[in-house]
Amino acid sequence: MKIAAFIKSAALVTAVALIPATTAGMAQVDGRAGPEFAKLFATYQRIKASYVETVDDEALIRGAIDGMLSSLDPHSAYLDGSDLQRLETMIDGNYSGLGLSVIMDDGAVKVISPFRGSPADQMGIKAGDYITHLDGKLIYGGSLDDAVSQMRGPEGTSIQLTIFRPGRDEPFELDVTRGVIELEPVTHELQSGNIGVITVNEFSRDVGSDVYSAWNEIKQEAAGRVNGLVLDLRSNPGGSLDEAVALSDLFLEKGRIVSQRGRARGETLLYDAETVFRGDIASDVPVIVLIDAGSASASEIVAGALQDHRRALIMGERSFGKGSVQTLLPLGRDAALKLTTARYYTPAGHSVQEGGIKPDIAIPQLSDPDMAKRSKYVTRESDLRGHLVNELAIEDEALEADKNDDPRFQLTAAELEEQGIEDFQLYYALETLRRTTTSSVALRD
Secondary structure, eight states: HHHHHHHHOOOOOOOOOOSSSSOOOOOOOOGHHHHHHHHHHHHHHHHHHSSSSOHHHHHHHHHHHHHHHTTTTTTTTEHHHHHHHHHHHHHTTEEEEEOOOEETTTTEEEEEOTTTTTHHHHTTTTTOOEEETTTEOOOSSSSSHHHHHHHHTTTOEEEEEEEEETTTOOOOEEEEEEEEEEEESSEEEETTEEEEEEOOOOBOTTTHHHHHHHHHHHHHHSOOOOOOOEEEEEOOOOHHHHHHHHHHTTTTTEEEEEEEEEESTOOOOOEEEEETTTOOTTTTOOEEEEEETOOOOOOHHHHHHHHHTTOEEEEEEEOOOOOOOEEEEOSSSSEEEEEEEEEEEEETOOOTTTTTOOEEEEEETTTTTTTTHGGGGGOOOOSTTTOOOTTOOOOOEEEETTTOOOOOGGGGGGHHHHHTTOOOHHHHHHHHHHHHHTTOOOOOO
């Protein structure tokens, strides 16, 4: 049963935007827009005079604003009241709800990714799922903000989600208990062989400093030299541009991290490594970065920077492909525009818009039994209505690991489970680093 047919018959948290510290100047209004404004005002007058019911001015103006922004791209939006507060709490990294990154896809609420460890993740909600009902109420065709508001709520309260999962014939229901989403932006652990793993769940405040602290703690825990590092950016929907730059700077001694190019004055900016502060904190350690389809925006900046500088080997799956910068432009005291003002580019000048970051070695998550069915339904930037087109698109393929020569790729999902291996991508990254340490083959030039 196709999703479109199901939704028609049946008829959290949005992906975090990149918000640089600077804001752009407002562009001048094109003088030729006068006649179009006249049409807008004439429509307003007709509605006020002739619509079957009295219409509030606020509703009409908000509808006009939303209509203008929806004609641009999926990431531009008007924010006020609770909508603005939600964005602020997302950047802070603390709120009460389910822990989902969602988008509106042709009137349907679609999951980009659950935050790891969140109530949604623990209940098995996956990237690519569609949420069609909340507590039995159809939400198709409604507002994404309304859906997100309903999914938020006090800790300990529950909400029933009706899920349509591509690859399954019938929808199913899940009761999810809300929790306080105090996502630890950064977690770390030391694996056998003195291999460190640093997981970055989101790019909220102080992520760069948190990763720096995590690396120092890993060095203290290691009995001797740290032999490798896995930087896990999977299912990380992004966040602050400044924090993406700060994290990249930790692993680069010099050179470009990212550049952004916009039309308005002040929106073309260059970000370089600042060697005067830290340089490369792990200069003698091989690094692997893990990404997947849920790795977006700020995650892609880090992966792209380390890949272009050959500082890390990128493993996993092609990333989401969000290569645009959103600027928060205040409109009065309690409202703002989240407006797409620039595109960003990797150090080599590549745009990840639409195409995402291609891993150096593509590693499927074989232990996910639904992966084969769901892979073609996973949502990326290129699937969103009205997405920006990548004008510099270059087709290149990730290096597929040789499944015939490498026995680790011959393991089935059942065999992985028997060995207690639930995360095959992480398992392969760790094995690669251990083999590198044993054979003394460097992962970097």
